[in-house]
Amino acid sequence: MSYTSSLFALAAxxxxxxxxxxxxxxxxTHIFLPYLLDPYSLRRLNVxxxxxxxxxxxxxxxxxxxxxxxxTIHALHQHYGRVVRIAPNxxxxxxxxxxxxxxxxGNGALKSEFYDAFVSIQRGLFNTRDRTEHARKRKLVSHIFxxxxxxxxxxxxxxxxxxxxEQWERLFALALKxxxxxxxxxxxxxxxxxxxxxxxxxxPWCNFLAFDIIGDLAFGAPFGxxxxxxxxxxxxxxxxxxxxxxxxxxxxxxKHIPAVKILNxxxxxxxxxxxxxxxxxxxxxxxxxxxxxxxxxKALAGIAIMAVRKRLAAQxxxxxxxxxxxxxxxxxxGKDEDGKPMGKEELTxxxxxxxxxxxxxxxxxxxxxIYLLARTPDAQLKLHAELDKALPDLDSVPLTVDDxxxxxxxxxxxxxxxxxxxxSTSALGLPRLVPQGGMTVEGVTFPEGTVLSVPSxxxxxxxxxxxxxxxxxxPERWLGLDSDKKELVNRTFNPFSVGPRACVGxxxxxxELQIIVGSLLRRWDFVLEGGLEQEMHTSEGFLRxxxxxxxxxxxxx
Ligand code: HEM
Numbered sequence: 245m246s247y248t249s250s251l252f253a254l255a256a257x258x259x260x261x262x263x264x265x266x267x268x269x270x271x272x273t274h275i276f277l278p279y280l281l282d283p284y285s286l287r288r289l290n291v292x293x294x295x296x297x298x299x300x301x302x303x304x305x306x307x308x309x310x311x312x313x314x315x316t317i318h319a320l321h322q323h324y325g326r327v328v329r330i331a332p333n334x335x336x337x338x339x340x341x342x343x344x345x346x347x348x349x350g351n352g353a354l355k356s357e358f359y360d361a362f363v364s365i366q367r368g369l370f371n372t373r374d375r376t377e378h379a380r381k382r383k384l385v386s387h388i389f390x391x392x393x394x395x396x397x398x399x400x401x402x403x404x405x406x407x408x409x410e411q412w413e414r415l416f417a418l419a420l421k422x423x424x425x426x427x428x429x430x431x432x433x434x435x436x437x438x439x440x441x442x443x444x445x446x447x448p449w450c451n452f453l454a455f456d457i458i459g460d461l462a463f464g465a466p467f468g469x470x471x472x473x474x475x476x477x478x479x480x481x482x483x484x485x486x487x488x489x490x491x492x493x494x495x496x497x498x499k500h501i502p503a504v505k506i507l508n509x510x511x512x513x514x515x516x517x518x519x520x521x522x523x524x525x526x527x528x529x530x531x532x533x534x535x536x537x538x539x540x541x542k543a544l545a546g547i548a549i550m551a552v553r554k555r556l557a558a559q560x561x562x563x564x565x566x567x568x569x570x571x572x573x574x575x576x577x578g579k580d581e582d583g584k585p586m587g588k589e590e591l592t593x594x595x596x597x598x599x600x601x602x603x604x605x606x607x608x609x610x611x612x613x614i615y616l617l618a619r620t621p622d623a624q625l626k627l628h629a630e631l632d633k634a635l636p637d638l639d640s641v642p643l644t645v646d647d648x649x650x651x652x653x654x655x656x657x658x659x660x661x662x663x664x665x666x667x668s669t670s671a672l673g674l675p676r677l678v679p680q681g682g683m684t685v686e687g688v689t690f691p692e693g694t695v696l697s698v699p700s701x702x703x704x705x706x707x708x709x710x711x712x713x714x715x716x717x718x719p720e721r722w723l724g725l726d727s728d729k730k731e732l733v734n735r736t737f738n739p740f741s742v743g744p745r746a747c748v749g750x751x752x753x754x755x756e757l758q759i760i761v762g763s764l765l766r767r768w769d770f771v772l773e774g775g776l777e778q779e780m781h782t783s784e785g786f787l788r789x790x791x792x793x794x795x796x797x798x799x800x801x
C-alpha cells in the first residue's frame with residue numbers, strides 16, 4: 245500500500261490521529277529537520293537570538309503583523325548584541341560597518357524573496373530582484389530624479405503646500421470664532437477652535453498633501469484630497485488590472501476609494517506576507533485578514549491603472565496637454581539600452597511604484613517632524629527664529645528652491661535630519677541575500693543564501709555614534725561636526741538606504757521636506773494637545789507610520 249493510500253485509510257478510521265500525523269509530519273519536515281540540518285550554519289556559528297525564531301519564520305511573521313517589528317528587533321539587539329538571528333535564515337546586524345558591507349555597490353547581494361510579496365501588476369523598480377532587470381529599470385527612472393531635474397518639480401510642490409496653508413487659514417479663522425468641524429477627520433474626529441488655537445490631527449493633512457503632490461507629478465493631476473479635505477482617489481469600478489489596460493477607447497465606470505487607508509492596508513499585508521516563507525504564502529492568502537490585504541493591493545493598483553489608461557486614451561485622441569514635469573511623460577520617453585521604451589503594463593507598474601514609494605514615506609516623516617518640534621519647544625523656537633531671519637516677509641510662503649538652498653537654512657535641515665533619524669519611517673532592516681562565496685560581517689562569515697539586514701531604527705539609536713540622548717530630538721547634534729564625526733554620522737544615517745537599491749527619489753523627497761516643513765513652520769506655531777508628555781503612537785507595516793498627532797495651531801505674525 246502506498247503512503248497516500250495508507251493515510252486515506254487512517255483518515256477514514258481515525259480522523260484525529262490523521263490530523264496529528266499530518267501536523268507532526270509538517271513540524272518535522274518544515275521546522276525540526278531544517279533546524280537540525282542547519283543549512284546556513286547559523287546554529288554552528290552560534291548566532292544568538294530568540295529560540296523560536298531559530299525554528300520558524302512564524303516568529304518574525306507574528307511580530308511583523310503586530311506592528312512594532314523595529315522596536316522588537318531593537319530590544320533584541322540591546323539584549324543579544326550587534327548580531328541577532330531573527331528567523332531560521334535571517335540575521336539582523338546592527339552596526340554602521342555592516343551597512344556599508346551588506347548594501348554596498350558591486351557586492352552581489354540581491355533583494356530577498358521578501359520583496360515578492362510586494363508585486364502587483366508586474367515587478368516595478370522597487371520589487372525587481374534580478375540585477376540586470378533592475379539596472380535596466382533604474383536607468384530608465386534615475387535621471388528623472390537627479391539633483392538638477394527635481395528642481396523642475398518645485399512649482400508643483402509649492403502649489404499644494406499653498407493649498408494646504410489656505411485650508412488651515414480658513415479653518416483657523418473659523419476656530420477663532422469657536423467653531424468646530426469634521427474636515428480632515430483623523431484622531432479625535434475633526435477640528436475645533438479653543439483658546440485661540442485650531443486643534444486637529446495633522447496626520448490626515450500630511451497625507452492629503454503628499455498624495456496630491458505625487459498624484460500630480462506621477463499622473464499629471466492631483467487627487468484633489470487637500471481641497472476636498474478627504475482621503476479619496478478614483479479607480480475603475482471593476483478593478484481588473486490587465487483587462488483594463490488594453491482598453492483605452494471605452495469609457496469606464498469610476499468609483500472612489502480611500503487611498504491612504506488602502507495604502508496602509510497594503511503595506512501591512514505585504515509586510516506580514518513577506519516575512520513568511522514563499523511556500524506558506526498561498527495558504528496565508530486564504531485567511532480572512534490576508535484576503536482583505538490582497539483586496540487592498542488590487543484596489544491600489546486600480547489607481548495607477550486608471551491614471552495610465554486616462555493618459556493613453558488622451559494621447560490616442562490627441563487631447564493630451566503634456567507638461568515638462570510629468571513623470572509619466574518622462575517614463576514614456578525613457579529608452580533602455582536596446583532603445584526600447586516601457587510597455588503599457590510596465591509603465592503602469594512604475595507609476596504605481598512611484599505613487600507608493602513617494603507618498604506616505606513623505607507624509608509620515610512630515611507628521612513625525614511636526615510632532616517632535618511640538619514636543620521640543622526650544623527647537624521649534626530656534627527654527628522659527630532662523631526662518632524669520634531668512635524670510636522676514638510672512639508672505640514668503642510657500643518657500644522656494646532658492647530659500648532652502650544648501651546652508652541658507654541649516655537649522656531646518658538639521659530638524660529634518662533629526663526627524664528622519666528618530667522616527668525612521670523606513671525603520672526595518674531591508675533584507676538582502678548573501679551571494680556566492682559568502683559574506684563576512686562583524687567577523688562572522690555567512691554562507692551563500694543567508695538573509696542579512698541592517699535595521700535603520702537601531703543604528704539610528706547607536707549611542708557610540710549619536711551619544712546617550714538618542715531619544716531626544718536635538719537638531720544641534722547635526723551642526724558644527726568635525727570631519728571625523730561627520731564621516732561617522734554620514735556612514736550611519738540611513739533614511740534612504742545605500743548602494744544600488746537606495747531611494748531613487750531621495751532628492752525629490754528632501755526638497756519636499758524642506759519646502760513643506762519650512763513653509764508650515766514659517767506660518768504656524770504648534771503645541772501638543774495632550775501637553776509635552778503626549779506620545780505619537782505608531783504602527784509598522786513596511787513603513788513605520790504615525791497613527792495620528794493632535795496639535796493646536798496658532799498663526800504666527
Ligand atoms: C521621506 C521620504 C522617503 C524615504 C524615507 C524613502 C526611503 C526609501 C528607502 C529606505 C528605500 C529602499 C527600499 C528597499 O531597499 O527596500 C527607497 C527606495 C525607493 N524609493 Fe524612496 N523614500 C522616500 C521618498 C521617495 C520619493 C518621493 C520617491 C519618488 C517619487 C521614492 C521612490 C523610491 C523608489 C522607486 C525606490 C526603489 C529604488 C530601487 O529599488 O532601485 N522615494 N526609498
